[in-house]
Amino acid sequence: MSSSRTVTVLGFGNIARDLVPALLSNGAGLLILSHDASKLKGVPLGVATAMADYTNEKQLEGLFKAHKVEAVVSTASGSDEFFRYTQVGIARAAKESGVQLFVTNEFGVANDGHDPKSVFGAKSEAAARISKEVGLPTARVFNGLFIEWIPIVTAYASKPGAFVVAGKGDTKASFTAIADIAGFVAHIVTAAPLSEISNRIFLIEGQVATFNEIAQILGREVTYTALEEIADPISRLLQRGVEEGWMRTGAGPGYPPSSSKEIERRSSS
Incomplete structure (x- = not known):
C-alpha cells in the first residue's frame, strides 16, 4: 500500500x-x-x-x-x-x-x-x-x-501469582x-x-472475554474482591467498567439501552 x-x-x-x-x-x-x-x-x-x-x-x-x-x-x-x-x-x-x-x-x-x-x-x-x-x-x-493493561488492572504485574477481580468476573469486555x-x-x-x-x-474489538476466562487461559487463580478494595484508581475504574458491562465497545453509555444481542452486533461488526 x-x-x-x-x-x-x-x-x-x-x-x-x-x-x-x-x-x-x-x-x-x-x-x-x-x-x-x-x-x-x-x-x-x-x-x-x-x-x-x-x-x-x-x-x-x-x-x-x-x-x-x-x-x-x-x-x-x-x-x-x-x-x-x-x-x-x-x-x-x-x-x-x-x-x-x-x-x-x-x-x-x-x-x-x-x-x-x-x-x-x-x-x-x-x-x-x-x-x-x-x-x-x-x-x-x-x-x-488494551490487552497489554490486563496485568496492571488485575494486579499480577505487581503481585506475582495474583489475579484480582472486582465482582464476579463473568461480564464480557472488549480487549x-x-x-x-x-x-x-x-x-x-x-x-x-x-x-x-x-x-x-x-x-474495534480484538478479543471478547471475561476476566474469569482470561484467568483460565493464563492458568491463574482468581481472587475476588470488592471494587473499593482496589487501591489504584485507574485499575479500579477499569475494573468497574468491565464488571458493569460498559467496557464492551458496543455498550458505551452514550448508546441507548439495548439488548445483549445488539451490543454484540455493534461490538463485533
Whole structure:
C-alpha cells in the first residue's frame, strides 16, 4: 500500500510507537510532535520531529503548514484539562493550517454519555468541540481495554501469582492489542478518502472475554474482591467498567439501552 498523505502524530508513547511504523509501512509522510525532547527517543531515522508548545497555536499552525499536514492523530496524554482545552486549541491550529482530519485521543472505552466532569467526559466534550465549534472533521476510535493493561488492572504485574477481580468476573469486555489499534488507525488515515472517515466513530474489538476466562487461559487463580478494595484508581475504574458491562465497545453509555444481542452486533461488526 502506498500513500502520499502527510500525517502528524502528537506524542510518541505507547500507541505512537506502534502507529509510526505502521504509517511508514503505508507510505505516509510523517511529522512527530512532542512537548518533551526526551519523549522522542527511538523515533525511526528519517522521520521528521519537532518540539512544540501545545498551547502555542501559532507555532503549531506554522509547523502544520510547513509540512503540509493533511491529518493529525493525537496520542498525546494529559489531564482532563489537556483534553478539554489544549487538544481543542491544537485542532484550531490544525484547521487554520489546512489539516482535513483530526483523530482524537480517545482510544479505549466509548466516552460519550459519561460524567461530564470525568476524563471520559473531557474527551467526549473535546471531540464535539473540534467537530462542531472548530469545524475540523474528527475520527474517533473505541477499542475497549488494551490487552497489554490486563496485568496492571488485575494486579499480577505487581503481585506475582495474583489475579484480582472486582465482582464476579463473568461480564464480557472488549480487549484489543495496541499494535492492532495502531494498524487500524494507520490504515484508515492513509488508505481511505478522508471524506469517508470524517466525523465517524469506529468500534474495534480484538478479543471478547471475561476476566474469569482470561484467568483460565493464563492458568491463574482468581481472587475476588470488592471494587473499593482496589487501591489504584485507574485499575479500579477499569475494573468497574468491565464488571458493569460498559467496557464492551458496543455498550458505551452514550448508546441507548439495548439488548445483549445488539451490543454484540455493534461490538463485533
